[in-house]
Amino acid sequence: MQVITTRSALTPLLLREKALGRKIGFVPTMGALHDGHLSLIAESRKRADITVSSVFVNPTQFNDPKDLAKYPRQPEKDAAMLEKAGCDYLYLPAVEDVYPEGPGKGPFFDLGGIDTRLEGASRPGHFAGVAEVVKVLVETLVPDFLFLGQKDFQQCMVVKRMLDQWDKHHWDSALQEASLNWRPGDVELVICPIIREAHGLAMSSRNERLSGEMRTRASAIYASIQYAEELFPTFSADEISTICANALNSIPDFQVDYFQILDGETLSPANADTQKFVIITAVIVAGVRLLDNKIIIN
Ligand code: AMP
Numbered sequence: 001m002q003v004i005t006t007r008s009a010l011t012p013l014l015l016r017e018k019a020l021g022r023k024i025g026f027v028p029t030m031g032a033l034h035d036g037h038l039s040l041i042a043e044s045r046k047r048a049d050i051t052v053s054s055v056f057v058n059p060t061q062f063n064d065p066k067d068l069a070k071y072p073r074q075p076e077k078d079a080a081m082l083e084k085a086g087c088d089y090l091y092l093p094a095v096e097d098v099y100p101e102g103p104g105k106g107p108f109f110d111l112g113g114i115d116t117r118l119e120g121a122s123r124p125g126h127f128a129g130v131a132e133v134v135k136v137l138v139e140t141l142v143p144d145f146l147f148l149g150q151k152d153f154q155q156c157m158v159v160k161r162m163l164d165q166w167d168k169h170h171w172d173s174a175l176q177e178a179s180l181n182w183r184p185g186d187v188e189l190v191i192c193p194i195i196r197e198a199h200g201l202a203m204s205s206r207n208e209r210l211s212g213e214m215r216t217r218a219s220a221i222y223a224s225i226q227y228a229e230e231l232f233p234t235f236s237a238d239e240i241s242t243i244c245a246n247a248l249n250s251i252p253d254f255q256v257d258y259f260q261i262l263d264g265e266t267l268s269p270a271n272a273d274t275q276k277f278v279i280i281t282a283v284i285v286a287g288v289r290l291l292d293n294k295i296i297i298n
Pocket of ligand 1: 028029030035036037039040148150151152192193194196202203204
């Protein structure tokens, strides 16, 4: 595996790979890797010829500077894990390489309101930061496939929308020749299933911040999602959300931010035509924000 720290070195290497007819798979991460991330690498190796991962703790998606400061960082260990998993290139940039003009300068995409609900309501600006960094990374890597985890379900929807908007409204077709006829709308988004710890907690780099006891207790989050699925559709979405949120809030050190059952295509309240539902929750456990969800097809 080659570790590369600058865009100016990485892009030509990958364009050369593409010119040889190789398909590029990209797995963006913020590091502190676990088996959830490695499952994305495995999927990329199945579908693409070349797998590229990035480890970059993106400052523009943190609305709370304390959260950014506490985010776990272990680049050497991450590089060793990626190499073992068969990743071909690791992009490990400094903030200045990703944002030569400084972070938070955009472009800002019309994210269609998906960005202001749920996570977006509690973390203003978070998804603008996600869209900004994924745009830069995708531009740098010109991938054919982009692998994202369903654990961050809303993020997957935001990235899909960003690629679409970028292609329609912001794509500079002068770049098309330089990027071997690649354009953002051609990137195939592959959403990979949630990998869980043995007792059901969705794996997350943030789990590192929980004590062993809290980690076990946090398995109640997935248990409540499974219970919600059992209650569905005997009870209404609102009734189930209230039952599950109350049950989780009754656990010491748990604070539910949201627990909702929504239309899985739009993240709006479900209606009579909804066929794909998502049970989606964010719970703060001992100060650590944990996300989980499950899709139900009716
Ligand atoms: P992060 O490093 O948290 O930004 O995550 C990088 C990518 O890994 C994102 O697409 C996440 O959705 C995905 N990911 C994180 N945790 C899991 C998990 N438990 N299972 C599958 N994918 C995950």
